[in-house]
Amino acid sequence: MNIVERALGERMIEHAMTVIRAWLNELGEGHPYEAAFSSIQRRYNEVFRAWLGSDDEHTDEQLNALTGEAYQLADAAYADLRLRRGLSPDMHGYNPKNPQSVMQYFGNCLRLQPADYQWLHDTLHGEDNASIGLIAVGALVSNMRENFSIDGMMAIIDGMYSEREVVSEQCMAYLFTLLIHYDIRIDYFPQIQEAFIKALREVDEDGERAFEVLCALVRSVDYRWTQFGDDHKDLMEQIPEDLRSMLSMIGMDHGAPVISWMPKSEQEYMQGLMQLLPDTWLYSVLIAEDPHREQMIAGAYLVSGHMDLLWDNRQLAENYLREALRKGSENPHDYINYGHCLLLKGDRIMAYENYKQARQLCKNSKEFLAYFRPDRVALADHGIPLEQVYLIEDQLLKL
Secondary structure (H helix, E strand, O other), X not given: OHHHHHHHHOOOHHHXXXXXXHHHHXXXXXXXXXXXXXXHHXXXXXXXXXXXXXXXXXXXXXXXXXXXXXXHHHHHHHHHHHHHHOOOOOOOOOOXXXXXXXXXXXXXXXXXXXXXXXXXXXXXXXXXXXXXXXXXXXXXXXXXXXXXXXXXXXXXXXHOOOOOXXXXXXXXXXXXXXXXXXXXXXXXXHHHHHHXXXXXXXXXXXXXXXXXXXXXXXXXXXXOOOOOOHHHHHHHOOOOHHHHOOOOEEEEEOOEEEEEOOOHHHHHHHHHHHHHHHHOHHHHHHOOOOHHHHHHHHHHHHHOOOOOOOOOOHHHHHHHHHHHHHOOOOOHHHHHHHHHHXXXXXXXXXXXXXXXXXXXXXXXXXHHHHHHHHHHHHHHHXXXXXXXXXXXXXXXXXX
């Protein structure tokens, strides 16, 4: 599936169709996908032949439509293939009062029915059982990481309309992770883009709450942001203890939702997503070259320990970090990042002193290197020779 995702992300339809053809061969005779496969391949060849002869202003539009259809064919065929291989059960219902049953069904079922989405809508918008609905959404999101679903995306967008703020913000957060995860693919599904923008306008006219959720997702990779507001506490208490570690649920800190109860694998996944965020469609929609929001999201990156958006605006980073250290920060990331700012200014002595402070705050050299080494490339890109970076690391490891 990863090969197909990469190929279609670059509109290399023929390459993707080769993989899909192999899946259809494995499914054998009697599958319902042959007509769709032949139609996509035929129309793609027609578009290509037409392009060879002349420039057509509709070529990009036609290729986008064909890419979207190829994505849908790949999803349907791959879901069948998973069933054939026994990788996911073909499930037939659940007990809506049992959290374990709901999570199992929405997390594994490849063919959710209209009635399932209606139940999800009623639960997320109703007075009771909101925690069960959020468990279903969380499980559905986990399912959709591998099995993209337009209906699933629409169901989560619908959850943004919930009158319960905690439910609306949770659905936003889950949707944001999927929009980042499937960033290139979303370009070929304008109905999702339109529904999302419509929801933002109707639920959150200025997009401020959505922007706060986005900042919270950036901060979520830092374990410090884990306090809860009363509304979230009440909702979380309804979720069985043994299920909490299986879902990334939202809490509150100073009015902004954050991720907590995050297993290590989820922590790494979220870190990967946040590195992609600045180049995504979602970022352009919610930030849209707004200087204030650009500064706020940059601050959120610094809180989470990363300078992703600030290598080219070091003065902002330096001012923020200086203030954090003045207030007595004990976060190794703050000292490392401030050291980066000083090193790029040419103040090697003070840079090294800050790196030493970060090293002393870490439990061991392995923890320090986990913070420091991801910045090697950025330091080199901004003029620090790698030999000097290695020299700094070598000295710090002896402490």
